[in-house]
Amino acid sequence: MVKKLLLIPLVLLLVSSLIAIGCPKPPETTEPTQPTQTTEPPEQTPEVKTLTVGVLICLTGWFSTFDTLEWEEAQVARDMLNERGGITINGQKYLIELTVEDCKSNNDGVIAAATKLVYDKDVKFIVGPAAFFSAASNQITEPNQILHVSAFTSMIPEEFGPDTPYTFLAHNSTVEHAIVGITALKEVFPQVKTVDFVTAEAGGSVPYADPPIRELLEENGYSVVGGTHVYPDEMADYSPLAAKLATSGSDGVFWGNGLPEHVGKALKSLRELGNNKPVVFMSSASPEDVKNIAGEAASTYFATTGISLGMPDTPPIMAEMQDRLVEKYGKERSVHLQIVNAIWCLAQAIEYAQSLDPTVVRDAWENLDTMETPYGTGHISGLETYGIRHAISHPEPYQLLDNGEAKFGGWVDVRVP
Amino acid sequence: MVLAVITVINALVMSSMYILVALGFAFLFSIMGTLNFAHGVIYMVSGYICYQFAVGYGLNQWVSLLLSVIIVGAFGLFLEKYCFRPFFGDLNRTIVVCIAIILILETTVNITVGTQVRSLPAFVPGVLRAGIVSISAEKLITFIIGGVLLAAIIWFIRNTKAGQQMQAISQNLKGAVLQGISIHRISALACVLACGLAAVAGCLMGAILSLSPFMGGHMLLKALELVILGGIGSIGGIFFAGLLIGTLDATLPLFISGAASEAVALGVIVAVLLFRPQGLFGLEVEM
Numbered sequence: 001m002v003k004k005l006l007l008i009p010l011v012l013l014l015v016s017s018l019i020a021i022g023c024p025k026p027p028e029t030t031e032p033t034q035p036t037q038t039t040e041p042p043e044q045t046p047e048v049k050t051l052t053v054g055v056l057i058c059l060t061g062w063f064s065t066f067d068t069l070e071w072e073e074a075q076v077a078r079d080m081l082n083e084r085g086g087i088t089i090n091g092q093k094y095l096i097e098l099t100v101e102d103c104k105s106n107n108d109g110v111i112a113a114a115t116k117l118v119y120d121k122d123v124k125f126i127v128g129p130a131a132f133f134s135a136a137s138n139q140i141t142e143p144n145q146i147l148h149v150s151a152f153t154s155m156i157p158e159e160f161g162p163d164t165p166y167t168f169l170a171h172n173s174t175v176e177h178a179i180v181g182i183t184a185l186k187e188v189f190p191q192v193k194t195v196d197f198v199t200a201e202a203g204g205s206v207p208y209a210d211p212p213i214r215e216l217l218e219e220n221g222y223s224v225v226g227g228t229h230v231y232p233d234e235m236a237d238y239s240p241l242a243a244k245l246a247t248s249g250s251d252g253v254f255w256g257n258g259l260p261e262h263v264g265k266a267l268k269s270l271r272e273l274g275n276n277k278p279v280v281f282m283s284s285a286s287p288e289d290v291k292n293i294a295g296e297a298a299s300t301y302f303a304t305t306g307i308s309l310g311m312p313d314t315p316p317i318m319a320e321m322q323d324r325l326v327e328k329y330g331k332e333r334s335v336h337l338q339i340v341n342a343i344w345c346l347a348q349a350i351e352y353a354q355s356l357d358p359t360v361v362r363d364a365w366e367n368l369d370t371m372e373t374p375y376g377t378g379h380i381s382g383l384e385t386y387g388i389r390h391a392i393s394h395p396e397p398y399q400l401l402d403n404g405e406a407k408f409g410g411w412v413d414v415r416v417p
Numbered sequence: 418m419v420l421a422v423i424t425v426i427n428a429l430v431m432s433s434m435y436i437l438v439a440l441g442f443a444f445l446f447s448i449m450g451t452l453n454f455a456h457g458v459i460y461m462v463s464g465y466i467c468y469q470f471a472v473g474y475g476l477n478q479w480v481s482l483l484l485s486v487i488i489v490g491a492f493g494l495f496l497e498k499y500c501f502r503p504f505f506g507d508l509n510r511t512i513v514v515c516i517a518i519i520l521i522l523e524t525t526v527n528i529t530v531g532t533q534v535r536s537l538p539a540f541v542p543g544v545l546r547a548g549i550v551s552i553s554a555e556k557l558i559t560f561i562i563g564g565v566l567l568a569a570i571i572w573f574i575r576n577t578k579a580g581q582q583m584q585a586i587s588q589n590l591k592g593a594v595l596q597g598i599s600i601h602r603i604s605a606l607a608c609v610l611a612c613g614l615a616a617v618a619g620c621l622m623g624a625i626l627s628l629s630p631f632m633g634g635h636m637l638l639k640a641l642e643l644v645i646l647g648g649i650g651s652i653g654g655i656f657f658a659g660l661l662i663g664t665l666d667a668t669l670p671l672f673i674s675g676a677a678s679e680a681v682a683l684g685v686i687v688a689v690l691l692f693r694p695q696g697l698f699g700l701e702v703e704m
Contacts, residue, residue: 229674232675272551295538
């Protein structure tokens with residue numbers, strides 16, 4: 001009996017330790033926020049309706065390290081849009097409601113989540129997922145003519161291309177990031193002439209993503225040393241990869257698709273080997289994210305295409321989002337704004353089309369040339385690059401890590417043909 | 418030459434951590450017959466507890482590691498008493514209990530800390546240079562700690578009464594009981610040791626590889642590989658299997674891209690098991 005009693009405090013100790021290792025987050029909600037009231041309460045207008053938008057995000061599994069932040073950002077974007085009046089179609093006001101399904105960081109999870117949104121929840125508009133998961137969600141959205149606004153493409157044709165007429169791409173992706181990365185390489189590390197090219201397997205995207213990136217590098221005067229260094233999406237130890245990079249003989253490393261944790265771990269391993277060759281990461285990772293993983297000592301000679309708080313010339317929408325995110329979740333939180341772009345662009349397209357019919361919205365969207373995104377004005381293009389004019393390329397910053405300090409590099413107004 | 422030296426160092430560091438985690442896993446399987454699939458998640462939680470003490474509360478990192486080991490070791494007592502003992506000899510129910518523990522601990526970390534990847538600061542910062550080769554002091558100290566702990570565990574098992582009782586139980590449960598050995602006491606001790614070893618590995622690897630709520634899956638897979646390849650019940654087998662798998666993990670990615678290197682490593686293990694189904698040092702059991 002005494003032993004049993006002794007065990008109780010031990011269990012309590014473990015439970016309290018687990019609880020103490022993090023502060024509980026505010027509860028998540030999918031309820032739309034009413035626009036802020038400045039004067040007297042508005043008339044109760046029964047005609048204000050709700051437009052439900054499905055959100056595909058990985059809330060569990062390996063990709064949730066990136067995607068759970070996207071979900072928090074999506075809710076802030078929804079609030080901002082609703083506070084600006086939501087969407088008006090032929091005089092009818094709609095507030096946006098988000099309904100999220102967990103993609104579970106694998107293709108089966110994505111298909112299950114998309115199926116639930118389309119068949120159970122009957123949504124006509126879906127935003128997300130990020131990474132390479134759109135190839136899976138398109139299996140559900142395309143045959144059902146659901147307007148699908150993807151947050152990323154890793155260049156797999158089934159993700160985004162001529163065979164996905166109901167899919168739009170609302171955020172800079174592999175090729176656009178490469179353009180920003182090459183700009184950073186030129187501006188910050190002009191001494192680099194030869195590079196190793198590293199990329200995550202990213203769901204089998206390498207055969208599609210590798211040729212255009214290599215072509216871009218070569219067009220800009222860089223020669224790629226050896227073959228592409230491909231690593232598994234869920235790799236734990238980056239020491240062997242760092243050993244290869246340290247001894248390859250290249251001037252620098254050009255890192256393609258991947259997550260902040262991937263490049264952070266590799267950067268740490270590379271610097272521990274006493275190697276200071278520049279590393280340019282062409283993905284949505286703030287320098288602070290990478291530094292948190294690599295450590296201060298290893299955080300140098302590094303450039304990334306991600307965004308940070310307080311960057312110079314931050315567009316007003318992005319600045320407002322950042323302020324709200326800091327207010328809600330604290331300064332330590334990093335910002336990605338991929339799914340946010342999808343929601344923001346979808347709202348504009350629906351309002352422009354003045355219809356809730358996905359086909360009508362798609363046709364109207366195809367007639368647009370520009371759209372406002374939190375990153376600034378986005379240009380609709382992509383016929384040459386993706387085989388379909390459904391991509392929005394927008395300005396994107398690059399930033400640096402120099403002797404453990406994050407520094408702003410510059411904005412690049414990206415446009416793909 | 419440089420690449421070869423770096424690879425040897427990487428292989429030794431990874432091997433020592435794999436062996437530490439696998440030893441705990443093997444203890445429980447040998448003594449209690451429990452396949453503790455929650456072992457990986459215990460490894461993960463230990464890293465987070467250390468992180469909170471060191472980064473959240475600003476405690477000395479070594480003190481944080483010690484606190485993490487104590488807390489997780491104590492959790493081992495709870496596990497043995499309430500999660501494993503009631504299902505002693507019942508593999509199916511034990512697996513269900515382990516899955517529940519995995520979900521509870523992963524979700525708790527997910528909700529309280531979030532899924533964002535974090536990194537423990539280095540236990541020993543700095544880089545040591547010898548000629549053209551560099552190694553982080555952290556990796557070196559990790560390897561030393563791993564080696565010392567392994568030696569201590571082997572000494573404990575061979576030279577202490579409790580250790581010999583563990584061996585007796587793993588060799589012949591009924592015989593050990595007839596000799597008056599308390600199964601529950603030794604099982605509890607094994608559980609504490611297993612969790613403690615996982616905690617040390619979790620804290621040290623949290624500094625080398627960073628922390629995420631899903632880091633335990635990889636280490637659990639490695640523990641399973643080591644125990645099966647080494648031969649169930651053989652500490653020597655785990656040691657050699659650890660060296661083999663650590664070397665494969667450090668070497669194959671140099672020549673093979675992507676997940677194919679992991680597949681090849683597993684293929685090597687399967688090939689070994691085809692010739693020695695009982696593992697490198699396991700005893701063959703007549704069915």
